[in-house]
Amino acid sequence: AQKITQTQPGMFVQEKEAVTLDCTYDTSDPSYGLFWYKQPSSGEMIFLIYQGSYDQQNATEGRYSLNFQKARKSANLVISASQLGDSAMYFCAMSSGGTASKLTFGTGTRLQVTL
Amino acid sequence: GAVVSQHPSRVICKSGTSVKIECRSLDFQATTMFWYRQFPKQSLMLMATSNEGSKATYEQGVEKDKFLINHASLTLSTLTVTSAHPEDSSFYICSAEPGGGETQYFGPGTRLLVL
Numbered sequence: 346a347q348k349i350t351q352t353q354p355g356m357f358v359q360e361k362e363a364v365t366l367d368c369t370y371d372t373s374d375p376s377y378g379l380f381w382y383k384q385p386s387s388g389e390m391i392f393l394i395y396q397g398s399y400d401q402q403n404a405t406e407g408r409y410s411l412n413f414q415k416a417r418k419s420a421n422l423v424i425s426a427s428q429l430g431d432s433a434m435y436f437c438a439m440s441s442g443g444t445a446s447k448l449t450f451g452t453g454t455r456l457q458v459t460l
Numbered sequence: 461g462a463v464v465s466q467h468p469s470r471v472i473c474k475s476g477t478s479v480k481i482e483c484r485s486l487d488f489q490a491t492t493m494f495w496y497r498q499f500p501k502q503s504l505m506l507m508a509t510s511n512e513g514s515k516a517t518y519e520q521g522v523e524k525d526k527f528l529i530n531h532a533s534l535t536l537s538t539l540t541v542t543s544a545h546p547e548d549s550s551f552y553i554c555s556a557e558p559g560g561g562e563t564q565y566f567g568p569g570t571r572l573l574v575l
Binding site for chain 2: 378380382387388389390391392395436447448449450451452453
C-alpha cells in the first residue's frame with residue numbers, strides 16, 4: 346500500500362521569500378510518480394509539478410521545484426519568491442507505475458503568505 | 461489545454477433524492493476518469509476509477525449501488541448519488557487522464573449539500 350505523509354498542517358511565509366513544504370512517501374512499487382497540487386479556497390485542484398521515480402534530475406516548473414531525495418523517500422516542494430496568490434492548500438500525491446494511475450493524497454499543508 | 465469541467469458546481473437537494481454530477485474533458489479525450497470525495501479540511505479520497513465503455517472500479521468501502529458511475533464517451537463521465545442522505549454531503553471532484561503518460565487534470569468540483 347502507498348502512503349503519503351505531510352507533517353506540516355500549516356505554514357507561514359513572507360512575501361518574496363522561499364518556502365519548503367515537506368512530503369514523505371512509502372511504497373513498495375519500483376516505479377511511481379510524485380505530484381504536487383494546489384487547492385485554493387475555491388476548491389479546484391491545480392497541478393503544479395511532477396517527478397517520476399526514475400527521473401535523475403529534480404523537476405522544476407517556474408517558481409516551483411521538487412526536491413526529490415529517493416533514498417530518504419521525500420519529495421519536498423520548494424516555492425521561490427512567494428506571492429500572496431500562493432496562499433492555498435498544497436497536496437502531495439503519489440501514483441504507482443509512473444503517471445496516469447489513481448492517486449494517493451497526503452493530508453495537505455495550508456500555506457499562508459504574509460506581507 | 462487540458463481543461464476539465466464539472467456540472468453543477470453546487471447542488472442542494474432533499475434527503476432521498478438522486479443527484480447527477482457530470483465531468484467533461486473539454487479539449488482532450490480521456491480514457492480514464494477518476495472520482496474523488498473531499499470532506500471539509502480533509503484530503504481527497506479516491507472513490508472510483510471510470511473507464512470508457514466498461515464498468516467502474518470502486519475503492520474499498522465505496523458502495524457501487526449508491527454511487528453510480530457511467531463513462532459513456534471519451535469526454536464524459538457521470539456520478540449519480542442515489543437516495544442521497546445528509547452524510548453524503550461533501551465536495552466531489554473528478555479528474556481526467558489524457559493518456560500517453562500525462563498527469564491527471566482535475567475539474568473544479570461539485571459541492572453537494574443534502575438536507
